[in-house]
Amino acid sequence: MIVPSDIEIARTAAMKPIMEIGSQIGIPAQSLVPYGHDKAKVSASFLRSLGARPEGKLILVTAINPTPAGEGKTTTTVGLGDGLNRIGKRAMICLREPSLGPCFGVKGGAAGGxxxxxxxxxxINLHFTGDFHAITAAHNLLAALIDNHIYWGNALDFDLRRIAWRRVVDMNDRALREIVGSLGGVSNGFPRETGFDITVASEVMAILCLAEDLADLEARLGAIIVGYRRDKxxxxxxxxxxxGAMAVLLKDAMQPNLVQTLENNPAFVHGGPFANIAHGCNSIVATKAALRLADFVVTEAGFGADLGAEKFFDIKCRKAGLRPAAAVVVATIRALKMNGGVAKADLGRENVDALRAGCVNLGRHIENIRKFGVPVIVAINHFSSDTDAEVRAIVDYANDQGVDAVLCRHWAQGSAGIVELAEKVTALANSCEADFRPLYGDDLSLMAKIETVAREIYRADGVTAEASVLEQLRAxxxxxxxxxxxxxAKTQYSFSSDPSLLGAPTGHSLPIREVRLSAGAGFVVAITGEIRTMPGLPRSPSAERIALNELGQIEGLF
Structure with missing residues (x-):
């Protein structure tokens, strides 16, 4: 079966008017702020009216560690939402918004496939409703106010060596990682070292995704630490x-974005912090609204379960009081064979032995999710090169771990190809009450929390950190x-901080090179290895192949 490209399929979609999509889940037309005919924001007043409604069941979709072979986590999230609706369940999906950086870089967008x-x-993959632009503007307004305050006398006594707030842009631009600003003479201010991060790494992004409402948003924005005095x-x-001004810029961005799937089922796409350098989850506002509008809500957390699921459980669920009912771990035969040592060029050939060897990556993710008290099931995202023997090997492996594994063909068949998973997820979520619990308690020291994640999730032997990092944590x-x-903040490609260590490595240590306090968002970021908060473009970025055709349509996006 030949399946057209993602963009060709999307271009021929039979979309319903967004007001009709809203009505399917009980959102009246007057509570939607339309952005054209096919997307809308949900008004704050309607969100407030949902508070007393009972909540549906929350299903997390996560994955094995990503490889160049592909896993399809977002595609499975969308497919499962459609599948649940197909079997008669009232279901919604909640996704993150894509960043322009990966769209024009190498990873691609995040709208499924x-x-x-x-x-x-x-x-969705480009400007969407302008949320990221609003976040960028609010972030850089704060940066401008810092430099302006210093220019006009520095009444707050900023130590120019300890200004903690950089600027952001939603693009991969390595040239901006470290810069010197305010050059050009007295009228331009006081020169100092600074730099840029990508917008999705901004604390403002994290705040928007963790804030409960506009009042909470403004309070969290005010709690951002922008720098230190000489007395520290x-x-x-x-x-x-x-x-106040930052909240004004973010007022509309706080409202969830309503769109639809190819099968005309409702979806919230809202917020988008990176998963390796931030917490990687869509907004609490969108998730909580969906839980009060649907019986089942399918959401995802970025990259593999060692990053996305851990942060979803330990940060988002802890902060929002969410209790997930079940988790789905997405795997592909191709990716597991790569974890078993097969080169990308050879992944199309049957290799059951390599597949079994690579299944240790899947097994570790299953073990990790169980540590949070959440029941789990495996979704095998089907590729045409998969053989019956390879599918059987994964099913057998998962069964040996005490979980079901279901072959899913949603990429090629839509909801019809994922009915079995939808039925089993429903049964799993309804059969037992999840005993959800975070991995660690609030009362542990910051270093002990880092060590707990390193030991329990990454299986590291220990954590290494310079004395200055330990001193900063104590401060x-x-x-x-x-x-x-x-x-x-860790590489997504491995349980370790070394992206080349595939499978389920042990005997490694986690090197912490820097820690940052996100006081407004409410977490401490520990940066490991070579992770950067401003990515660079590859040798041949996707931007080179994106253009408008003679009909004015976008080509090359996917």
Whole structure:
């Protein structure tokens, strides 16, 4: 069966008017703010009216560690949402918004694929409703206010060596990682070293995704630490009177975006922090609204379960009081063979032995999710090169681990190809009450929390850190931030900090090279290895192949 490209499928989608999609889940037309005919924001007043409704069941879709062979986590999230609706369940999906950086870089967008997509795909993957632009503007407004305050006398006594707030842009641009600003003379301010991060790494992005409402948003924005005085006492965004103006810029961005799947089922696509350098989950506002509008809500967490699922459980669920009912781990035969040592060029050939060897990666993710008290099932995302013997090997392996594994063909067949998984997820979520619990308690020290994640999730023997990092962690605790969870910035390709160590490595250590306090978001970021908060473009970026055709349609996006 030849399946057209993602963009060709999306272009021929029979979309319903967005008001009709809203009515399917009980959102009246007057509570939607339309952005054209096919996307809309949900009004804050309607969101407030949902507070007393009972909540549906929350299903997390996560995955094995990503490889160049592909896993299809977002595609499976969309497919499962469609599948649940197909079997008569009232279901919604909640996704993150894509960043322009990966779209024009190498990774691609995040709207699903094949016949399991959210649409309008081109809009979602590009400017969408302007949320990322609003976040970028709010972030850089704060940066401008810092430099302006210093220019006009520095009444707050900023130590120019300890300004913690950089600027952001939603693009991969390595040239901006480290810069010197305010050059050009007295009228341009005081020169100092600074730099840019990508917008999805901004604390403002994390705040928007973790805030409960506009009041909480403004309070969190005010709690951002922007720098320190010479006596090392912190200076907050509220000290600059920046929180009100930043909240104004983010007022509309706080409202969830309603779109639809190819099968005209409702989806919230809202917020988008990176999963390896941030917490990698869509907004709490969207997730909680969906839980009160549907009986089942399918959401995803970025990259493999060692990053996405851990942060979903330990940060998002902890902060929002969410209790997931079940988790789905997505795997492909191709990716597991790569974890078993097969080169990408040879993945199309049957190799059951390599597949079995690579299944240790899947097994470790299954074990890890169980540590949070959440029941789990495996989704095998089907590729045409998969053989019956290879499928049987994964099913047998999963069964040996005490879980079901289901072959899913949603990419090629839409909801019809994922009915079995939808039925088994429903049964799993309904059969037992999940005993969800975070991995660690709030009362542990920050270093002990990092060590717990490293030991329990990554299977590291220990954590290494310079004395300056340990001193900084103790300073955070002395300032009253010791109760915060940790957000570890680590490569997505391995359980270790070395992306070349596939499978289920042991005997490694986790090197912490820097820690950052995200006081407004409410977590401490521990940066490992070579992870950067401003990615670079590859040798041949996707941008080289994206253009408009003679009909004015986008080509090359996928």
């Amino acid at each position: 094949g016949y399991a997509q959210v649409v309008p795909m081109e809009d 006492t912190p200076i907050f965004a509220r000290d600059l009177k920046a929180d 955070f605790e002395a300032q009253g931030y010791g109760g915060l969870p940790v957000c570890i």
